[in-house]
Amino acid sequence: MVPEGLEVEIWSQAAQVLVGRQIATVRVDPRCGGVGAEVLGGALIEGVSRRAKTLIIDTDHGLLGVHFGMTGRLVIDGHSPITSLEYGSARDLADWDRCIIEMVDGGITRVNDPRRWSRYEIVVDDPAAVVCTAPMFGPFGPDALSITASQLGDALGQRRRALKACLLDQSCVAGLGNMCADEVLWRADLDPRRPVHLLSGDEIDHLAGVIASTLPEMLRAGGSHMGQISPGLRRVGALCPRDGYPLDVATVAGRTTVWCRGHQR
Ligand SMILES: [Zn+2]
Incomplete structure (x- = not known):
């Protein structure tokens, strides 16, 4: 499958193990965005959540938004809760890592994306900026998993x-x-x-x-x-x-x- 809200929800739930951990470095493939990712070095992860199809890693230095594109897959400390995607690959080559988050404790969380369509945005703590960086951070309608x-x-x-x-x-x-x-x-x-x-x-x-x-x-x-x-x-x-x-x-x-x-x- 292509990552939809459901896949990002599964990753978001699995990524709760990151909360409370300190980031050492964040590296993003420059072809996929992520300008300013270095500000997240040394940041404490305060929360991980999903907004529409965006995974949001909230830290005390700012937000990292991840959009998985067609073939992006989250690998947390060596494990992925979803092993293959319809248009992706069951293989996991280091060359396909588009975002690598190294933790101070030695853990590594990364996005492995063969087609390189995943996208990353950094929003330094300024709530107004979040609104401006559409479409990754919205505006979004009511979420399908809770819509009345x-x-x-x-x-x-x-x-x-x-x-x-x-x-x-x-x-x-x-x-x-x-x-x-x-x-x-x-x-x-x-x-x-x-x-x-x-x-x-x-x-x-x-x-x-x-x-x-x-x-x-x-x-x-x-x-x-x-x-x-x-x-x-x-x-x-x-x-x-x-x-x-x-x-x-x-x-x-x-x-x-x-x-x-x-x-x-
Ligand atoms: Zn029918």
Whole structure:
């Protein structure tokens, strides 16, 4: 899978072991951003959290924001809670390390990213600066892992864009990626191409309920590849697991989208 909010949530939970530890040095591949990373040398890690698909390492010298791109993978003290990604590699070459955080205690946390699309931003303690460094730090809509029906209704509003486009727009709903968006729309019986302003209140409530039940289930199962529209069904000729109808595979909202004309309306 490509890192979506679920993968970053898994990494964020695993990275809680970093809290309270002191950074010795931070090195970032200059092709991936991370200007000013040296200010984090000697900093104490005060918290690790996720905002949308960004991992935020909060220190007493400032914030390090990590966006994993398509193939970035977090390795903490030699262990990765997610070993392979759909477009990544099961290999772990030192040349692919784009960000290396060395701890005073000798531990090393790094982002291994074969395609070099991961991005890093340093924000020195100035809350106003966080707002300015979009899109890594927002603005974000309500997070998909906690969104309520009324928040979803407000976030979607009367937009005329395709429903899937709105779900992938992090300023509308934060944290959903391509596979999770396809999964929740498949489970909610909604066509990804439907213009949002034509959805009924009941349909939005139903979608919110599906998001609320589906994402924790996929998180427990291991991430965004653990839906019923599994990676193996993301191809022409695959059949809908619910009704056996041939699944559609086409570009919607600029992304490869899989859906079923048989039951998604
Ligand atoms: Zn179907």
